[in-house]
Amino acid sequence: MITPMSDTLIGTLNEKPLHAALKAWYAQPGDQFEVAIDGFVVDIVRGDLLIEIQTRSFTAMKRKLRKLTQTHPVRLVYPIAQEKWITKLEKDGVTEGKRRKSPKRGRLIEIFAELVSFPDLLAHPNFTLDVLLTQEEEVRHYDPKRGWRRQGWITDERRLIQVIASHQYETVADILHLLPSNLMMPFTTADLATATGQSRNIARRMAYCLRKMGGITPVGKQGNAILYERTRDSRQ
Numbered sequence: 001m002i003t004p005m006s007d008t009l010i011g012t013l014n015e016k017p018l019h020a021a022l023k024a025w026y027a028q029p030g031d032q033f034e035v036a037i038d039g040f041v042v043d044i045v046r047g048d049l050l051i052e053i054q055t056r057s058f059t060a061m062k063r064k065l066r067k068l069t070q071t072h073p074v075r076l077v078y079p080i081a082q083e084k085w086i087t088k089l090e091k092d093g094v095t096e097g098k099r100r101k102s103p104k105r106g107r108l109i110e111i112f113a114e115l116v117s118f119p120d121l122l123a124h125p126n127f128t129l130d131v132l133l134t135q136e137e138e139v140r141h142y143d144p145k146r147g148w149r150r151q152g153w154i155t156d157e158r159r160l161i162q163v164i165a166s167h168q169y170e171t172v173a174d175i176l177h178l179l180p181s182n183l184m185m186p187f188t189t190a191d192l193a194t195a196t197g198q199s200r201n202i203a204r205r206m207a208y209c210l211r212k213m214g215g216i217t218p219v220g221k222q223g224n225a226i227l228y229e230r231t232r233d234s235r236q
Contacts, residue, residue, distance in 0.1 A: 016055065016157055016158065017157050017158065017159045017160070018055050018079070018136065018157070018158040018159060018160050019053055019055050021159065021160035022053050022055070022077065022079060022132070022160060022163075023043055023044065023053055025160070025163055026044065026051065026053065026077060027044065028046065030046070030047075031044050031045065031046050032044070032045040032046075033045075037050065037068065037072070038067060038068060038071070039067075040064050040067065040068065042068070048072065048073060049072075049073050049074075049075060050068055050072050050073065050074045050075070051074075051075045051077060052064075052065070052074065052075070052076050052077065053077045053078075054076060054077070054078055055078070055079060055158065057114065057117070058078075058114040058115065058117040058118065059117045061076075061117070061118075062117050062118050065118060065121060065127070066118065066121070069121065069124050069126040069127050070126075072126065073126045073127075073128070074126060074127055074128070075127075075128045075129075075130055076127070076128070076129050076130065077130045077132065078111065078114065078129070078130070078131055078132070079131075079132045079133075079134045079136070079160075079163075080106040080107070080108065080110050080111065080131060080132070080133055080134065081106045081134055081135070081136045081158075082105055082106045082107075082133040082134060082135065082164055082165075083101070083102075083105065083106075083134075083135045083136075083164075084101070084102040084104065084106075084135070084136050084137070084138055085099055085100065085101050085102065085135075085136075085137045085138070085161070086099070086100055086101075086102055086137075086138050086140060087099045087137055087138070087139045087140070088140050088141075088142070088153065089139065089140065089141040089142070089156070091142070096139070099137075102138075106133065107198075108131055108133070108167060108178055109178055109196055109198060109202065109206065110202070111129070111131050111178075112202065112205045112206040112208075112209045113202065113205055115205075115209045116205050116208060116209060119208065119209035119210075119211075119212035119213055120212045120213060120214075122169060122171070122172055122175060122213050123171075123172050123213050123214055128168060128169065128170050129168070129169040129175075130166060130167070130168050130169075131166075131167045131168075131169070132163050132164075132165070132166050132167075133163070133164045133165045133166075133167070134160060134161070134162065134163050134164060135160075135161035135162050135164060136158050136159060136160055136161055137158070137159040137161060138155055138157075138158050138159075139155070139156045139157050139158075139159065140153040140154060140155050140156060141153070141154055141156055142154075172210075172213045172214055172215045173215075175210075175213070175215065176210070176215050176216075176230065178206075179192075179210075179230075180192075180195040180196055182195055183195040185229050185230065186219050186220070186227040186228055186229045187227065187228055187229075188222055188225040188226065188227060188228070189203040189204045189206075189207050189225065189226075190203070190225060192206060192207060207226075207228060210228075211228070214231055215230065215231055216228040216229065216230055216231060217229055217230075217231045
């Protein structure tokens with residue numbers, strides 16, 4: 001059941017700048033916005049296609065996506081900041097002060113940190129994942145009581161500067177391209193971490209997701225470490 005939200009603006013009341021900017025960037029003529037479908041509010045409806053933009057953890061979307069993909073084609077859009085600038089507000093919490101570029105550069109492989117919430121969904125014929133590499137600005141204010149993890153700095157909002165590139169994954173075979181070309185088969189998660197230049201934790205999440213998707217298969221052990229190989233037929 002599809003019901004336009006019209007003037008109620010449900011779903012936009014607490015919308016953050018990054019989410020709103022990505023929705024505007026993604027929009028095409030004829031799109032409907034904030035539409036109630038099967039008990040959920042969907043960001044963009046384009047004909048039969050439902051488009052959801054998520055800028056944070058996938059955990060909260062698990063039930064929604066599983067439900068919607070039963071009856072509709074669904075595209076999930078997720079941004080990864082390839083380049084990020086950090087702006088710190090002055091003590092008044094309004095005036096923008098120092099602005100610096102973060103040395104961290106986001107990579108596509110980071111998507112696996114979120115896909116652990118529903119790794120098998122990419123094998124579903126109604127599900128597509130779009131990962132956007134972006135430039136963004138993160139605005140922070142100082143609050144020593146709440147921001148102990150960042151020396152007192154709390155993120156207020158994230159702003160889109162521009163979209164650098166868009167990568168679409170429709171099948172398990174598509175996302176297997178994120179495995180490094182220099183990765184020898186079979187491999188352990190330690191091998192994967194070395195080949196990708198990422199932490200062992202990210203490598204474990206990547207292996208977990210690809211295994212649940214049916215993209216890789218355990219074939220044995222090397223000491224206590226599991227050995228994996230590409231599954232012959234990974235186009236599920």
